[in-house]
Amino acid sequence: MQEPYQEDDSVETVVGPSVHVEGNFNSKGNIIIKGSVAGSVKTIRHLRVEEGAKVVASVEAESAEVAGAIKGNVKVKGTLELTSSAKIKGDVQAATIIIASGAALHGKCSMPAMDFSVFKEDESESVPAKNKKSFPVLKEGEEPAVV
C-alpha cells in the first residue's frame, strides 16, 4: 500500500546572490531573497529580504522580515519587521510593524487591523472646522477692539 505524501511546510524558494528574477514571482512556500527581483512578489507564507538584496516590486506576504532594499508597496497580513539595514521606498501596510533604529522608511504607513475606535469620541466632541470662530489677526500698530 502506498503511503500518501505529506506536504512539507519548510520548502523554500531562494533567490540567491548574483541572480536576477523578473516577472510575477508567486510562491506557496517561504521566500528568501538575497539577489534582485523586479515585478511583483507574492507568497502566502513568510518572506525574508536579506541584506544586500534589492527588490523593485510590489510585495505581498503573510509575514516579512526586511534587511535589504525594497522599492514598491509592501502589504503584509501579519508582522513586518524592518532591521537596521532595511530601506523601503513605498507604502507599507501590516498588522504589526517592528522598525529597528537605522531602518529607512519613505512612504505611507498603515495598520488596518488595529482598533482605532478609541479616537471616535474625541472626533465627535471636537468642533467641526466650519463652525470654528477664527481669531482676528492684528496688523502692526493696530489696537484690539474693546467689546
Place this chain on the structure above:
Amino acid sequence: MYIYLYDTFLRERRYWSAVKAIENRLTDFGISGKIIRLTTLSNAYGIVDDEMRYGAQTVVILGNDETFGRVLSRAAECDVIFGYLPVDDKQTVAQMLGIPGGTEACDVLSRRRIVELDVGEVNDRYFISQLQIRPAILRAEYDGQFAVSSTGSEMAMTVCNLRPFVGETFVQRTRIHPQDGKLEAFVQPVTRGGFLRREHAIPASVFPFREMVVRGREPFTMEMDSVISKEMAVRIRLAPKRLQMIVGQGRMF
C-alpha cells in the same frame, strides 16, 4: 510476466558470477522471465512496447544508474511496472529507491512494493533522478510567470526529482521528494578567476516549479540521468505519477 533488460557491460567476465547469482535467486522466487540484452543502439521504448503486447507486466532493468537512466529516458511513458537490479558500484539511484546491491535486490523485487513516482519530461525524453546543465549563459522562464538570469556571469542548473542536490560548499537542505508534484531547480551562478581560471560557485538559488523553459545564448551541455546532450533550448516539465516503480522499504523519500 517479467522481462529482464540486461545492459551491454554485463557480458564482461567479471560480472558473470554476480548475474548468475541473481538469476538463481530469481528462479528460487519463481519470478524469472524473458531476458533481453540491450545494445548501444537499442530503443528501450520499442522493446518495452513490443513486450507489453505479448503480456509483459513488469520490466526489470539489470545494470547500473546509467542503464536505468538510458532505459527510462524513453520507456517511462509505457504503462508497465518497472523494477531495478543494480549490478555495479554506480548505484546512487538504487540507494535512493531502497534497493540493495547483489541478490538482496531480488528480495525487494519479489515483495513488489509499488509506488507511483513523478518524472521530469524534457523534449519528449524523461529523467527520474536529476538533470544538470553545465555552466553557460542561461535564461530560465518558470511556469510562464517569471524569468531568472544571472547578473553578468554563467550559471549552472540542477533539476532534482529523486536525488538531492549537493553543492560544492554546502549540502542544500531543501527536501527532494519524487511524489510532491513539483521539481526543484537549483541555480548556481559561476564565476571564473584565480589560478587556472578555476570556477567559483556562489550559493544556489532554489525554485520549485512544474514547467520551465531554459534558453542558452550558445549551445549548452545537459546531462540527464547520465545521458549527455547539447541543447539550445529545453522545456522541462513535471509528469506527475508517470512511473510505477518497485521500491524497497529503506527508500529515502
